[in-house]
Amino acid sequence: MVTKLKEVDAVVVGMGWTGAILSRELTKAGLNVVGLERGPMRTPRDDFAIPAIRDELKYTNRHELFQDTAMETVSLRHAMSETALPMRRHGSFLPGTGVGGAGSHWNGATWRNLEVDYVVRSHYTEKYGRNAIPADMTVQDFGVTYAELEPHFDKFEKLCGISGQAGNLRGKKIDGGNIFEGPRANDYPNKPLARNFASSTFDTAARSLGYHPFPQPSANASEAYTNPEGATMGQCVYCGFCERYGCESNAKASPNVSVLPVLLPDPKFELRTNSYVKKLNYDRAAKKVTSVTYVDTRTGEEYEQPAGLVILGAYVFNNTLLMLYSGIGTPYDPVTGRGSVGKNYCYQYTGAGVTVFFEDAETNPFMAAGAFGTIMDDFNGDNFDHSGLGFIGGGHISAGLSNGRPIETRAVPPGTPRWGKAWKEANAKWYRRWFNVAGTAVNYAYRDNYLDLDPTYKDALGRPLIRMTYNFKENDYKIGAFLSQKSAEIAKAMNPTIMTEPRFRRGDYDSRPYQSTHNTGGTIMGTDPSTSVVNRYLQSWDASNLFIMGASVFPQNQSYNPTGPLGALAYWSADAIVNKYMKAPGPLMQA
Template structure:
């Protein structure tokens, strides 16, 4: 910060507001301002949150105006009355930001000032962490420290005191966007996991590949041990692109859309979400590729829910199995194969599809919380298993084993135990000499000649326009950008966008919902802040069609799991319905219960629906003036019946675990989940899909689309491993297509 952002009067009003939102009950307690929340907010308004400074001034002015000029001098009860009006959006003169409320923003920033690392200007002396018992940035924890019911006594430590191995902080060699290189065999749009995996496969076949990446280079360990910079809300990993093109969302075509600005953020730098992912590396089940036909065969045609656009995939589990093997080998996956046991403690998932070999290393160790879940689930007749994870439990290809720190999902790994594009496929691909990664290349359209894709148009950092040519073009961005680029790329043969001659682009969008059940173990430390998110125990007994639906009013199901990683900023918003978001009741509940709250995470299967789709918003644009993606999404009647049923089962498990209290998230939790799929559905014919089973676009030769957008269904399984397996399969098809094309040219 180069100077004061708030006036003395504004600062005094903000201090009074914070101290009523997080109030003290006696003089021995530390006030919010003493913890450093006001200093934090003013620092942030001069930097990362500069765009919010006008909103703060208007909000503080509205409080003072309603207080006859001086909010800070009001009695506590009168301050609380005005804060209640602020929360309800009923305070006179209050600004109305798009996509969230003024109170939402103020409350979010207060929590960041209380519980972020002191490096950001708040949490003075780690007082916020001390109050809740969070140890901060620790290299890792022992198995004993994960014992259920045993408090962790480590002294809080900021990230500045954590030693790092600087030798790992080197990004893959790239070149900044400028004039294109000579024509490549393959041009890949997007340098995330999907594009990187495809590039690795293609250069192994001797092809010359260019990746066009919109973001800047990075080594993949960014945000390690820093909750604030990695949060989806701030989303520093998306600052170079995604944060300026956040999609809008509406429930149905006849309702207005508004920015999904308080939803999940996506990474748009080299490596994409492979740096931030939670690393659950789980295969789809065999019947996930035949949802429609299997449902009809078992229950009859009339059990297909109205409005559900169910279809079988144009490939089988057996078709994808060798590519699952290859993807797991590249990542390094820990787990237990189905039916196997490890000293009687861990067993694999009995429902998983056939495997040709075991996992490369044993599963992540079982935490005390995981053991509680497994014991309770087994007692109810279920079959708990550790989720397979792309996180090492032993040294693997030069990478270190997991240390079980507190920072994994949404973070770069401080020892490279978690797989990313940077520590798996990119170094070897770059060493081939056949891959060029161009960073800062903002692709604006796919270029065609005579209806065939021949390259990509992109802008460099100076705004100069270039075209990178290639014999094959691969669109390998996130689901939203895959759809947007297809719709924005038009020619005489494709007036409505590439791949869209049958109106299929954007249809059947599916996103994961997270209707979790929270469980409180009052007075019992459960140490959920230790260990990666993927260090989880789960049951698949209620997933897919693993149980008889004959007497139920829905089809399919969901996975229930207990995850680790519970960090203070996000955790401070996890409240039962009777605890308000501010005031003494909030402070007392959170500070007493931070380390006694667990989450039974439910992954319900979201059926493809005729209602749900992606298109271009006709009122909102990004920083380049191009339309942002508009999401039309609501859960269907099938999910509205299934989710409460799953929550009932999760509550039964929590109660058997010894929970003293449970509460539920709503069935519909939002439009963006990082498990966003559909929009370029694959299929056998162009009538109901955009691509074939290898990602080739039906109506645009030379163009392949890969990623979650290709999904036909969204099973209750993390999608990443299937996306990577599909990308390897698509790469092999491209190698064959190019070889065939060259043979035809020579004859």
């Protein structure tokens, strides 16, 4: 039996970054908002406190804060001709669950996309000709520009107290910041974090070769900070337990630290945890979502929550699953190219570089913050001439150690055995004397990389799993070869004792080793309803009271970590909802 509840103004699905931001903006605009979170409550006081939080086995290896893959996962095949198999445990990416979502256990790398990232198709076509983009590469423009998003990036940076160094302040280039960034109205709210041996050595080497390194913009606060909402952050203590962990110092921006302290006490907001949204109930004729059905995971009982406005703020896979399972929009068909739900699934192409070892160094990898490196963007986006390279896009190259957690983060020189006395000696010698120099590349969309419903495997609620048909492509391998060579050149300038051969990912996408939790696409944004799921305000083309948040709206993935860009888009969409939609409910763009 389903219990039908009283209608509310707005229901928000998922209480990660975007769910928390939208809940806050909508309650401020006067709406009564119910937040539905499938996982448990998580508070810094109870869940992120020392010493328990500094437990590598529990949080990294036993996946304490992540989505429970016994309940749901995704299936993977590398090509349409293959049978997909479920990823039975996490590896390559780590979606969150519980209040704060993955926003509670991220590293904190917080970017603004490059200007070109929003206009990938038009820019490369215009500059390099019609053949620059391969026929089966389905990249699209976002339908919104960097300039339009600039105030919303600014707002998200202030919410998070980002530590960084501006490189382009209202058009004025500043040495030491990222000179390739789009113009920003304001500097970062906090100065950059301290540097360690790895990031400092990389900075010197990159500079000596004429490049433009800068400190990673970071949601790890370099100073104590109070954000415009009145939420307070502590100063980062460089403990080296960031990604996969909550922050016991409240120094890492998260929904739990940056938004919920002001949102939870608001009488206009009600948070229901253990409330797992199963389906959106869709009125096809009215082109509206009338309610959401959710399961109380403690009792198994189902509830129907009617709402005037529905915000989808789950992770990429669940946003796409809810659209497909609820029958909203047209599922993408890779053969005909028609439909758009599930289209343009992208990931991140990481680890194109080298490992360097320094015999006499003390890198102290355990004194670290999550977003702590030195970066250079000289080979990112279209910041360099692509003529004759055979690929489009690029990547940022970085160095720095985000942690020294010993189960996970060790390296030994090539040729070292994996066990035994020689292995022990190599670890004793090199654990504190290495780091990586590597590129993280864009990952562009292809016709046959997409998400749909798995025909065989089901989740704990009886719904099909999301099936991922995905592989890296020629564009990725070419960027990988390019970035690994560039990384090696910089690494060589550091004069390390030992340097590995340049490496980059080849062959089939591997679901086992962690790469990044930068999954994108599936409910992509755009200005044409035949090639996108939501319009440029993140409003569904098929349900005018449904807005979809998060990286699932990216038409393709940029080289940068997605949290900054999706935070800005959340504020951009919230602004459109409050200042346009609420005044005249209905489609904000005509199909």
